[in-house]
Amino acid sequence: MQWEELRAKLALIPERPGCYLMKDADGKVIYVGKAKVLKNRVRSYFSGSHDGKTQRLIANIADFEYIVTDTVAEALVLECNLIKHYTPHYNILLKDDKSYPYIKITREFHPRLEIVRKVQKDKAAYFGPYPNAGAAGETKQLLDRLYPLRKCKKLKNKVCLYYHIGQCLAPCEFEVDEAAYQDIVKEITEFLNGGHDRITSELTRKMELEASQMNFERAAELRDLIAQIGRVMQDQKVTLGDQVDRDVFGTFSDKGYLSVQVFMIRKGKMVERSAAIFHHYNTESEDVTSYIAQFYFDNPDIPKEIWVPEDLDLDGISEFLGAKIMAPRRGKKHELVEMACHNARIALEEKFRLMERDERRTVDAMQQLADVLGMTHLHRIEAFDNSNTQGTNPVAAMVVFENGKPARKDYRKFKIKTVQGPDDYASMREVVRRRYLRVLREQLPMPDLIVIDGGKGQIAAALDVLENELSLEIPVCGLAKDDRHRTHQLFLGEDLDPIAIDRSSPAFLLLQRVQDEVHRFAITFHRDLRSKGTVQSLLDEIPGVGEMRRKQLLRHFGSLSEMRTASIEEFRKAGIGDKLAKQIIQHLAGH
Numbered sequence: 001m002q003w004e005e006l007r008a009k010l011a012l013i014p015e016r017p018g019c020y021l022m023k024d025a026d027g028k029v030i031y032v033g034k035a036k037v038l039k040n041r042v043r044s045y046f047s048g049s050h051d052g053k054t055q056r057l058i059a060n061i062a063d064f065e066y067i068v069t070d071t072v073a074e075a076l077v078l079e080c081n082l083i084k085h086y087t088p089h090y091n092i093l094l095k096d097d098k099s100y101p102y103i104k105i106t107r108e109f110h111p112r113l114e115i116v117r118k119v120q121k122d123k124a125a126y127f128g129p130y131p132n133a134g135a136a137g138e139t140k141q142l143l144d145r146l147y148p149l150r151k152c153k154k155l156k157n158k159v160c161l162y163y164h165i166g167q168c169l170a171p172c173e174f175e176v177d178e179a180a181y182q183d184i185v186k187e188i189t190e191f192l193n194g195g196h197d198r199i200t201s202e203l204t205r206k207m208e209l210e211a212s213q214m215n216f217e218r219a220a221e222l223r224d225l226i227a228q229i230g231r232v233m234q235d236q237k238v239t240l241g242d243q244v245d246r247d248v249f250g251t252f253s254d255k256g257y258l259s260v261q262v263f264m265i266r267k268g269k270m271v272e273r274s275a276a277i278f279h280h281y282n283t284e285s286e287d288v289t290s291y292i293a294q295f296y297f298d299n300p301d302i303p304k305e306i307w308v309p310e311d312l313d314l315d316g317i318s319e320f321l322g323a324k325i326m327a328p329r330r331g332k333k334h335e336l337v338e339m340a341c342h343n344a345r346i347a348l349e350e351k352f353r354l355m356e357r358d359e360r361r362t363v364d365a366m367q368q369l370a371d372v373l374g375m376t377h378l379h380r381i382e383a384f385d386n387s388n389t390q391g392t393n394p395v396a397a398m399v400v401f402e403n404g405k406p407a408r409k410d411y412r413k414f415k416i417k418t419v420q421g422p423d424d425y426a427s428m429r430e431v432v433r434r435r436y437l438r439v440l441r442e443q444l445p446m447p448d449l450i451v452i453d454g455g456k457g458q459i460a461a462a463l464d465v466l467e468n469e470l471s472l473e474i475p476v477c478g479l480a481k482d483d484r485h486r487t488h489q490l491f492l493g494e495d496l497d498p499i500a501i502d503r504s505s506p507a508f509l510l511l512q513r514v515q516d517e518v519h520r521f522a523i524t525f526h527r528d529l530r531s532k533g534t535v536q537s538l539l540d541e542i543p544g545v546g547e548m549r550r551k552q553l554l555r556h557f558g559s560l561s562e563m564r565t566a567s568i569e570e571f572r573k574a575g576i577g578d579k580l581a582k583q584i585i586q587h588l589a590g591h
């Protein structure tokens with residue numbers, strides 16, 4: 001969309017709350033935001049100065065849409081839904097799309113414990129969220145030892161080991177009163193809400209009784225169980241005496257990153273911690289608001305209070321959550337928020353140190369490779385690989401590494417057009433010719449080094465095109481493999497002798513990464529084409545299925561396997577008549 005069109009569209013935005021969707025030149029949604037006043041917020045992207053991180057977002061905006069809501073809280077709900085639907089590149093996302101784990105007591109006549117990633121409205125009991133699967137798994141393991149709910153998904157024909165060790169009531173053989181299950185659910189709820197001290201006291205009494213009766217093995221088992229409770233449910237140094245459930249958010253932003261720490265306090269005691277670090281492109285307040293909204297979006301267990309740093313303006317979040325949002329300014333509450341913020345800062349600084357270490361290693365590898373190849377500098381590497389099976393669907397692929405890192409936006413795929421049969425040398429000539437003719441024509445960046453997945457023959461083919469046809473002087477190296485398909489020799493140009501390089505050096509490992517990446521990219525492209533060709537050829541064999549119907553079928557079903565198992569009714573939904581549907585099903589059943 002041209003600037004004149006954008007400017008006209010900006011003038012029409014209402015001064016109402018709502019959500020806006022930024023799109024790139026391909027119409028893909030790259031950012032979703034919400035605003036108290038849509039007109040002001042959206043127009044701010046196209047006026048004034050912005051820092052580097054926001055400029056990267058703005059540089060890719062070609063169009064936008066907006067949706068008006070009645071309140072900011074409604075905009076928050078809509079924003080969460082749109083982010084989950086589009087997963088935009090520039091949004092703060094809970095990247096683990098499985099979300100946070102919960103412990104669930106299933107709503108069955110014979111309930112059981114399981115770890116789930118999604119809270120459903122099925123009247124089951126959910127506990128959590130836990131910051132990771134390890135914490136949830138360890139807690140479930142402890143509950144399995146303490147409470148004898150069934151462990152199997154389907155009831156067995158006879159009792160199993162769990163019954164004999166006292167961890168199952170064996171409903172497969174014995175009738176269990178529903179009241180017994182209700183008591184267990186009540187105890188688990190009490191336990192997870194901080195009532196484990198009573199359980200520990202009871203187990204301690206039993207341990208002492210077993211020891212006095214000389215049952216030392218049983219006493220040792222109880223001792224280990226008490227120790228496990230202490231480890232999993234141990235009191236943290238952060239303890240408040242008011243028995244209130246609350247979450248404490250701490251934040252810190254720097255260099256385009258946002259770090260968030262959440263202390264989960266239940267019954268006055270900190271029981272878990274969650275941490276996340278993201279790129280962010282708006283103000284800290286705006287992006288923290290979005291993060292908190294997503295954090296609780298599918299969570300029925302929103303605590304009574306949520307504490308946040310006092311310098312954040314979290315507009316609409318309290319109404320959205322239905323919880324009390326507080327920004328403590330003094331005393332122990334303020335210190336706890338400061339502690340969360342301090343932890344967020346430490347986590348982000350640690351990430352920066354790791355990034356700097358990786359950057360140094362990558363720079364060192366590039367410099368070392370340049371030294372090995374006798375080059376003065378090395379910034380951009382372009383690597384090529386061919387892929388074909390018995391001469392069918394011959395393709396090639398190119399990947400790009402800049403400063404030792406993949407530049408995926410510059411990756412390219414090639415269908416071989418002029419070569420008949422499996423001829424790697426001729427295919428390499430075609431691909432190199434096509435690539436660098438385009439580079440010259442469009443004045444694209446030239447590589448400092450070309451890497452060929454192959455030996456002296458492939459190098460000679462590439463150099464012949466570069467030097468004799470295109471008059472380009474670009475170093476070309478080849479990576480020859482041994483019988484086990486492992487890289488074992490490095491050749492540069494037309495030199496007959498391989499270059500000596502330490503196989504454990506950063507330079508060699510970088511070359512291996514480049515080679516593995518281009519091979520993966522080429523193989524994936526070839527498999528996709530081969531699979532598509534198989535689908536098309538099978539459908540083309542069926543009378544009455546032409547090009548239009550083939551596309552119609554593929555659009556609806558997606559794959560041959562889905563068509564094979566589909567009913568006549570499903571084919572009707574795809575716009576296919578019953579007679580032709582039966583022919584398709586019969587034909588596919590024979591292949």
